[in-house]
Amino acid sequence: MIWNETKECMSRDEIHNLQSARLKKMVSHVYHNVDFYRNKMQQMGLEPGDIKSIDDLNKLPFTTKNDLRDNYPFGLFAVPQSEVVRIHASSGTTGKATVVGYTRKDIDLWQECVARVLAMAGIGAHDKIQVAYGYGLFTGGLGLHYGAENLGATVIPMSTGNTQKLITMMQDFGATAIACTPSYLLHIAETLEEAGKLGEIQLKAAICGAEPWTENMRKEIERKLNIKAFDIYGLSEILGPGVAADCEYHKGLHVYEDHFVPEIINPDTLEQCKEGEVGELVFTTITKEAIPLFRYRTKDLTSITYDKCECGRTLARIDRFKGRSDDMLIIRGVNVFPSQVEAALLEIGETSPHYMLIVDRINNLDVLEVQVEVEERFFSDEIKELEKLTQKITHVLQSALGLSVKVKLVEPKTIQRSEGKAKRVIDKRVLV
């Protein structure tokens, strides 16, 4: 079902006109309310009047995660705090969170976007949906929650962490839909399979996102659970989940272009790429009030197409993600930067120790192992001291990353030294 046909099936001309009008208004609002952008525009000799249509988008400055961090916490907000009704935050590159805010209208547009996603997956008012993303500062839980309520579905706010309870309620309540990370859904499927309960559930659709997954994983989920699985994309800086999602044809993720204007750029030259060319995905928000962003660099690599989809939607579609243009890892839906590990280890020792992150997927759950070399100043001949050290490192890393971590002590100089950029990550997760 198409939730908002007027917006999802506009002609490309209509989209162009709507985006142009909204962008002009947004640029003027931002220029007058956000010092950061006004200064940037002034340095570039750019005035709000120079932006006459969406075709002028590439005149605007880029925004990066660092800009959000440098203006921590509320420096990029464009409205007075009294108009902000909610805050969310995600992990930043050096431990400082990336903070975003929402006005009441922002929450409305968010729940509109998520309702579109759910309707596109065939979910409606008669469905019971288990939201098994984390509730809290992470946008996953509350984002899906409000969207599903807006749709009129019955929301079961599971959050994460208790698979047995989730399965019991899935059975007892007759849940028909679930929203969670794809790896967690596979884990749920296997738990159901082991318990011989696959035949006892009424699930028909899943909305999966917050981590990269593949077409094969989708097929595996669909086959095991006998459901339809859909891909949802989002990032808190732009909105949270609901920036884009795929339809039953699974030919790319439809971007809600009436709110977010996508561009693909070459991350080295920063020039716009041609349609179909792979580059870094960049978003400009054109309706958000609390924290509107110009050309936010997502670091996600993909390509874009503007062809009309078989489902009837005319919105631009982004392809399955090809990777990242930075070293960010997504582990169980949590953003992890190797630099966070380095910063946390620096807190313990005096110099930067050598470390290696090993990410693996065991029983469909992502596992992060951090190998740390036992340097002389850490070394002890007593095992209890080494265990204390392991626990200390584990504790520091867990609180820095917000993720459970297995710490392994290894012999000095066994972690590969490479010339130039050190190789800090071995990702063994097979995403084929």
Add this chain to the structure above:
Amino acid sequence: MVIKQLSVFIENRKGRLERVTETLMEHNINIASFSLADTSEYGMLRMIVSNPEEGKKVLKEEGFSAMLTDVIAVKIAQKPGTLHEVLKVLFEESISVEYMYTLATAGENTSIIMKLSNLQAALKVLDVNKYEVSTAQEAYMLNNSSCE
């Protein structure tokens, strides 16, 4: 007197323990006694060797984390109850044992290598109770037929 124990961190990886013994062999360092403690991820090899300083140096050159630790070697007779008696003497002085193992000899007496919470206090109380502790030279040169 205290003696120097050579301690080495060994990852649970194929060939690592062998590399330690090989390195010591290459430098003609004799192992008088040892204990190997194991955990799921790594092992801790503690040794009394003929030349601890040199042993540490060559192992570090091989990239191992190696260190010297002060321990004592208490001589006890090889008959029932002697280990219990020496421990009792220590515990009565509230000295606790971090770890211990034997310094095996073929003779009538044996030595117990001990790492204790307070070495100086231990030496004192052992002396009062007429226990003999090995000198460093004695310990390092034990079980080394190449020196005889």
